[in-house]
Amino acid sequence: xxxxxxxxxxxxxxxxxxxxxxxxxxxxxxxxxxxxxxxxxxxxxxxxxxxxxxxxxxxxxxxxxxxxxxxxxxxxxxxxxxxxxxxxxxxxxxxxxxxxxxxxxxxxxxxxxxxxxxxxxxxxxxxxxxxxxxxxxxxxxxxxxxxxxxxxxxxxxxxxxxxxxxxxxxxxxxxxxxxxxxxxxxxxxxxxxxxxxxxxxxxxxxxxxxxxxxxxxxxxxxxxxxxxxxxxxxxxxxxxxxxxxxxxxxxxxxxxxxxxxxxxxxxxxxxxxxxxxxxxxxxxxxxxxxxxxxxxxxxxxxxxxxxxxxxxxx
Numbered sequence: 121x122x123x124x125x126x127x128x129x130x131x132x133x134x135x136x137x138x139x140x141x142x143x144x145x146x147x148x149x150x151x152x153x154x155x156x157x158x159x160x161x162x163x164x165x166x167x168x169x170x171x172x173x174x175x176x177x178x179x180x181x182x183x184x185x186x187x188x189x190x191x192x193x194x195x196x197x198x199x200x201x202x203x204x205x206x207x208x209x210x211x212x213x214x215x216x217x218x219x220x221x222x223x224x225x226x227x228x229x230x231x232x233x234x235x236x237x238x239x240x241x242x243x244x245x246x247x248x249x250x251x252x253x254x255x256x257x258x259x260x261x262x263x264x265x266x267x268x269x270x271x272x273x274x275x276x277x278x279x280x281x282x283x284x285x286x287x288x289x290x291x292x293x294x295x296x297x298x299x300x301x302x303x304x305x306x307x308x309x310x311x312x313x314x315x316x317x318x319x320x321x322x323x324x325x326x327x328x329x330x331x332x333x334x335x336x337x338x339x340x341x342x343x344x345x346x347x348x349x350x351x352x353x354x355x356x357x358x359x360x361x362x363x364x365x366x367x368x369x370x371x372x373x374x375x376x377x378x379x380x381x382x383x384x385x386x387x388x389x390x391x392x393x394x395x396x397x398x399x400x401x402x403x404x405x406x407x408x409x410x411x412x413x414x415x416x417x418x419x420x421x422x423x424x425x426x427x428x429x430x431x432x433x434x
Contacts, residue, residue, distance in 0.1 A: 147258035149204040151266055154255070164198045168210060171196065173250035175237065180244070187214065188251030194292040196253065211256035213263050213289040216249045220276045238276050247280060256293075260285035314339040370418040 157165035171193035176186040196210030219242035241248065252271075254263055268279050297305075318339035325332040326342075337343050347365070 142259045143257045147262050150208050150255040153205045171253040185249035193253035209256040210253050211291050213252050215267055217277050217279045218247050256291045
């Protein structure tokens with residue numbers, strides 16, 4: 121019970137920074153305040169709106185997602201004298217929208233109407249993503265309703281219903297720690313402390329020309345690092361101690377490379393973008409792009425070391 125209470129206490133300490141609460145009533149007041157300020161061309165409202173995505177270029181070439189300016193949005197703060205509004209904090213949300221199936225007839229005396237882009241979206245069944253910046257007190261439902269009714273409806277556009285809006289919204293509030301997070305931090309901190317203290321102990325004993333105790337130096341980076349790359353034969357000529365270390369390095373290489381292969385495409389959401397392709401052309405990118413030969417490399421090195429060990433017996 122004492123350990124459980126300690127973990128709860130540590131969790132509360134980690135979560136001392138309060139995040140912005142969702143408040144629909146305050147959200148309505150802040151949105152109305154924002155609309156009025158924007159119509160009056162007030163600087164703070166223009167700055168908030170400046171973080172929004174405008175219609176991106178190159179839609180037919182695959183530039184279907186535009187994030188707006190994320191950092192400018194989440195760092196935004198505005199103090200209001202109105203007690204119903206109080207402090208406005210920016211929240212960045214990605215919204216995904218499409219063209220309505222039935223277009224509304226609009227009369228226009230202009231040579232070109234931007235609704236032609238909407239017509240193009242309808243013909244190609246395009247689903248676009250855009251970043252919007254709204255008060256952090258607004259819930260996901262409020263954000264969808266506001267963008268639909270205030271921004272998109274007049275342009276024959278509508279937010280799609282195939283995603284959860286709440287997971288596409290972010291602020292720069294501290295993320296609250298859960299108990300499992302605290303447990304992981306405590307365990308990793310213990311290992312880090314053992315590693316540091318064991319390494320310092322062994323180095324100190326070596327400087328004093330004394331033999332370190334096996335137990336106290338078990339986590340030493342110096343001791344285990346030497347074993348990792350040790351190619352000397354031990355008592356048994358059939359054992360090469362560095363092979364497990366090489367296997368571990370190969371596994372970490374494969375894991376980090378797979379993260380690159382799966383992680384970068386998630387960020388690079390525009391399907392025809394050449395960002396990933398340009399990165400792969402960098403010579404230092406080959407460290408990760410050749411991960412598929414890591415297993416073969418381990419087998420080759422292992423085979424060479426075994427051959428060396430066998431030949432050394434004769």
